Amino acid sequence: MNWNNITITFWKELRGILRDKKSLSKLIIFPLLIPTMILLFGFLFDFMLESDYVVGLDYTMSSAEKTIVKDMENVTFRSYANKEEVEAAYEEGSINGYITKVNNTYAIHVDTSKTSGEMVYQAAHMYLESYNQYLGTEYLTKQGIDPSQVFETIVISEPSETTEEEGPNVLITTVFSMVVAYIIMIVVLVCVVVVTDTTSGEKERGTLETILTFPVKSSELVVGKYLASAFLGFVVGLISYGLAIPTFHFGKEWFATYEEVVFTADIVSILWVVFVILLSALLTSGVCMVLAGKAKSYKEAQSSLQALSILPIVPYFMKMMDASLPIMDFVPIANCSALLNDIVIASINYSSLLNVLASTVVYIVAILAYISKQYKKEETLFS
Amino acid sequence: MIEIKNVSKEFTKKNEKGKSVKFLADKDISFEVHDGEILGLLGPNGAGKTTLLRMIAGIMKPTTGQIQIDNTTYDKDEIAIKKNISFLSGNTKLYKDISCVELLKMCAGYYGMDKSIVSNRIDEVIARFDMESFKNQRIGSLSTGQVQRLGVSRCVLHDPHYYVLDEATSGLDIISSQIILDFIKEERDKGKCIIYSTHYMEEAENICDRVVLLNKGKKIAEGTPEEVVKQTDTSNIRDAFFKLIGDSRNELE
Numbered sequence: 001m002n003w004n005n006i007t008i009t010f011w012k013e014l015r016g017i018l019r020d021k022k023s024l025s026k027l028i029i030f031p032l033l034i035p036t037m038i039l040l041f042g043f044l045f046d047f048m049l050e051s052d053y054v055v056g057l058d059y060t061m062s063s064a065e066k067t068i069v070k071d072m073e074n075v076t077f078r079s080y081a082n083k084e085e086v087e088a089a090y091e092e093g094s095i096n097g098y099i100t101k102v103n104n105t106y107a108i109h110v111d112t113s114k115t116s117g118e119m120v121y122q123a124a125h126m127y128l129e130s131y132n133q134y135l136g137t138e139y140l141t142k143q144g145i146d147p148s149q150v151f152e153t154i155v156i157s158e159p160s161e162t163t164e165e166e167g168p169n170v171l172i173t174t175v176f177s178m179v180v181a182y183i184i185m186i187v188v189l190v191c192v193v194v195v196t197d198t199t200s201g202e203k204e205r206g207t208l209e210t211i212l213t214f215p216v217k218s219s220e221l222v223v224g225k226y227l228a229s230a231f232l233g234f235v236v237g238l239i240s241y242g243l244a245i246p247t248f249h250f251g252k253e254w255f256a257t258y259e260e261v262v263f264t265a266d267i268v269s270i271l272w273v274v275f276v277i278l279l280s281a282l283l284t285s286g287v288c289m290v291l292a293g294k295a296k297s298y299k300e301a302q303s304s305l306q307a308l309s310i311l312p313i314v315p316y317f318m319k320m321m322d323a324s325l326p327i328m329d330f331v332p333i334a335n336c337s338a339l340l341n342d343i344v345i346a347s348i349n350y351s352s353l354l355n356v357l358a359s360t361v362v363y364i365v366a367i368l369a370y371i372s373k374q375y376k377k378e379e380t381l382f383s
Numbered sequence: 384m385i386e387i388k389n390v391s392k393e394f395t396k397k398n399e400k401g402k403s404v405k406f407l408a409d410k411d412i413s414f415e416v417h418d419g420e421i422l423g424l425l426g427p428n429g430a431g432k433t434t435l436l437r438m439i440a441g442i443m444k445p446t447t448g449q450i451q452i453d454n455t456t457y458d459k460d461e462i463a464i465k466k467n468i469s470f471l472s473g474n475t476k477l478y479k480d481i482s483c484v485e486l487l488k489m490c491a492g493y494y495g496m497d498k499s500i501v502s503n504r505i506d507e508v509i510a511r512f513d514m515e516s517f518k519n520q521r522i523g524s525l526s527t528g529q530v531q532r533l534g535v536s537r538c539v540l541h542d543p544h545y546y547v548l549d550e551a552t553s554g555l556d557i558i559s560s561q562i563i564l565d566f567i568k569e570e571r572d573k574g575k576c577i578i579y580s581t582h583y584m585e586e587a588e589n590i591c592d593r594v595v596l597l598n599k600g601k602k603i604a605e606g607t608p609e610e611v612v613k614q615t616d617t618s619n620i621r622d623a624f625f626k627l628i629g630d631s632r633n634e635l636e
Contacts, residue, residue: 008492012478019480206476212442214493215465378443 001223005216009224010231013198017232026193027232030186031240035247037179042255045172053120054078056086056098064138068130075123096120099128176261177316177341183244184312184337187237187280192305194229195288200301208381222375226285226368233281241273264346272343279360280336284308286367287332293371293380312337329355332363385416385439385545385576390448392434408434410600411448416578418544421571423591423608424580425624431600432580433472433549439578440470440547452545466494468545469538473531473553479523483514483533486522487540494541508536512562528559535563539570546570546577552586564590584621594620596627603627 017023057079061069069077078095080086086098090109097110097120108124110117137147202208211221245265252258288305295301315328315338329335335356342348374380392409409431416422424432437443439450441457441464449456452464477486484505491501509518512532517525522533531551538546548567552560568590571577581587587594588608596604596611604611604627608620615623 004495005493008489012489015485016478016480205479206474207478209437209442209472210475210477211493213440213465213468213470214490215462215495216493217462382443 002217002220005220006224006227009216009221010228013194013225013228014232017194017197017228020197023193023197027190027236030189031236031243034179034182034186034240034244037182038176038244038247038251039254041172041175041179042251042257045175045257046255048115048119051116051119052076053097053116053123054095055120055124056080056089056095057101058083058086058098059101064134065127065131068134069127072123072127075120077127097124099124172257173261173345174316174319176258176263177319177345178313179244180341180344181312181316181337183237183240183277184280184333184340185309186240187233187277188284188309188312188333190236191229191233191281191284191288192302192308194232195225195285195292196298196301196305198225198228199289199292200295200298203381204298212381218375218381219372222289222371226289226371229288230281230285233285234278237277237281238274241277262345262347264344269343269346272348273340276336276340276343279357279364280333280340282364283332283336283360283367286364286371289371290367290374293374308333315341326352330359332360336360384418384453385578386449386451387412387414387435387439388449388451389413390435390438390445390450392431392438392443393446407600409438409445409597412597412600412602413448414595414602414605416576418576419571419574420592421567421577421579421590423587423594424578424597425584425587425594425620426597427628429599430597432597435597436470436472436547436549436578436580440468441465442470466541467543468547469541469543470547471534471538471549471551473550473555475534477522477530477533477537480521482521483509483518483525483536486533487536490537490540496541504540508540511539512536512566528555531555531559532562535566539566544575546575546579548577548579550580550582552581552583560586584619584624588620596624598628 017027051074053075055075055077057077058081060079061077069075078089080089080098083100086095086100089095090098096116097108100107100109106128108121108128110121110124112118112121133151137151140147140150202211212218245263248258248263249265252261252263287308291304291308292301295304311331311333314331314334318325318328328338329352339348339353339356342352390409390412391407393405393407395403395405398404412431412435414422424436426432434443438445439452441461444457452468455464457464481489487505487508488501491504496504509515512535514529514532514536517529522530525533535551546567551567552563555563564586567577567579571592579587579591591608593605593607594611595602604614604623606614611627612618612620612623615626617623617626
């Protein structure tokens with residue numbers, strides 16, 4: 001292997017990508033989306049949690065009901081003279097939902113497809129549940145029965161872990177994990193841009209024929225292209241991570257939403273993150289080269305490679321569905337994304353870490369061996 | 384010397400029904416090209432010229448047969464042969480986002496040229512092909528003629544002994560074509576070995592020392608232009624070409 005030829009190819013590809021306005025703009029925009037997402041999610045969640053929702057009533061609350069709702073946060077209950085008035089208020093948007101009462105039957109009216117509707121439903125439900133319990137307690141007391149004998153006949157001991165996961169931060173933690181996954185997604189997207197341009201693009205532009213007349217082995221060309229793609233994927237991935245650290249630091253100060261979210265950025269975790277981004281870039285670049293080698297046109301390569309960008313968010317969808325599987329440690333790219341999240345939230349599972357590192361290294365070696373053979377074939381070079 | 388020995392090239396393509404079918408682009412072709420000679424490769428579209436030239440330039444491999452250059456083959460020493468050969472096609476595409484000088488430097492790097500002589504050599508070829516006015520422009524902004532002159536500069540940069548030229552003057556104006564034809568003759572006079580494929584019969588008659596005529600992947604004639612004209616009992620190479628193509632069609636039918 002002639003390293004001079006590899007170096008020339010590497011710089012040729014890098015120069016080509018950085019001088020192409022379309023490709024360059026993508027390389028700049030991708031990392032900028034990280035701080036944008038962090039700030040946007042912080043703002044949206046704060047806004048959602050801080051918003052005051054108004055629930056209309058077609059009846060007047062008793063003093064007991066008023067006591068129940070007095071301490072409820074972010075929700076106000078407003079009484080109207082009758083059902084028509086409360087419906088009119090809902091129609092014009094001055095309330096987010098309403099409760100109607102006929103005798104002792106209460107009906108909650110909300111649009112649960114909206115976030116506000118969901119919040120109002122939960123608040124209304126909580127109020128009615130509490131009021132129902134209050135009435136039960138009052139009745140039992142009048143009958144001379146100790147209510148605790150009825151309502152607390154058994155005691156349920158909650159596991160301590162569940163209390164940590166309760167509350168709105170379960171959602172924000174998952175969303176934040178997806179922001180972290182987006183760093184790996186950026187690595188994938190950059191490799192897709194670079195590999196599509198340097199392989200299928202080179203074939204389509206007709207410059208591959210020119211370069212094949214030079215005293216260069218196809219393996220040297222492939223390695224040069226592979227390294228250029230991995231290098232840009234790694235650098236842009238690092239920039240994305242670099243932008244995430246200060247943005248999250250300030251985000252914690254600006255948005256209450258991020259108060260309890262962990263984002264570790266000590267020297268050890270930074271080194272681990274750099275290593276995982278490097279591995280992801282090396283692996284993704286190889287996978288892209290294999291797929292691009294099989295594509296017959298630039299467009300075919302682009303569409304088949306772009307599907308790879310879904311892989312980094314797979315672990316988070318599985319987590320959201322509570323369906324984490326040990327096999328995820330061996331799913332290329334997805335495993336790097338999951339590991340990156342574990343490192344960032346300081347929750348590393350060392351057996352999982354070993355699985356991910358070992359499998360990724362094996363994949364990289366296997367893919368390099370495959371592409372060195374693949375790109376010797378005329379059907380790959382001239383298809 | 385370049386020796387083509389019983390070379391055939393088979394490709395697989397899909398037919399109308401989507402089934403893979405094999406076909407021969409070149410069938411059992413043999414000829415030689417000597418030093419100090421321009422050999423014209425003539426034939427209609429689809430005759431197998433470009434495939435044959437690509438095999439001679441080492442871009443593709445023959446399915447059967449052998450291509451020997453300087454008594455060696457691509458299987459034995461691909462890099463040594465490629466260092467001493469240049470391929471230029473009328474369709475040759477160059478990198479649009481780099482300048483002429485950057486391209487020439489990149490080529491010099493691939494050819495492993497001594498860094499101390501690269502700058503002088505680049506200045507020489509730039510002067511020879513009158514590229515001074517656009518040498519620092521990006522290739523994407525050049526005219527077709529300027530790109531082809533740059534293509535030729537790329538080919539001569541490492542001073543190869545063998546040239547494989549595939550319709551190098553195709554689509555060029557008369558001035559740009561003449562620059563390339565003059566260059567080919569100069570190189571021949573220096574004792575270089577040149578294979579030149581063209582559709583222009585008058586051009587072939589003027590500059591080629593010998594011609595090989597291909598049709599549908601087969602060699603149908605070989606000799607000096609005068610010999611081919613005499614063999615076909617015609618008055619010029621154009622008429623000879625039509626007669627041979629016609630005969631070849633009749634034979635195939």
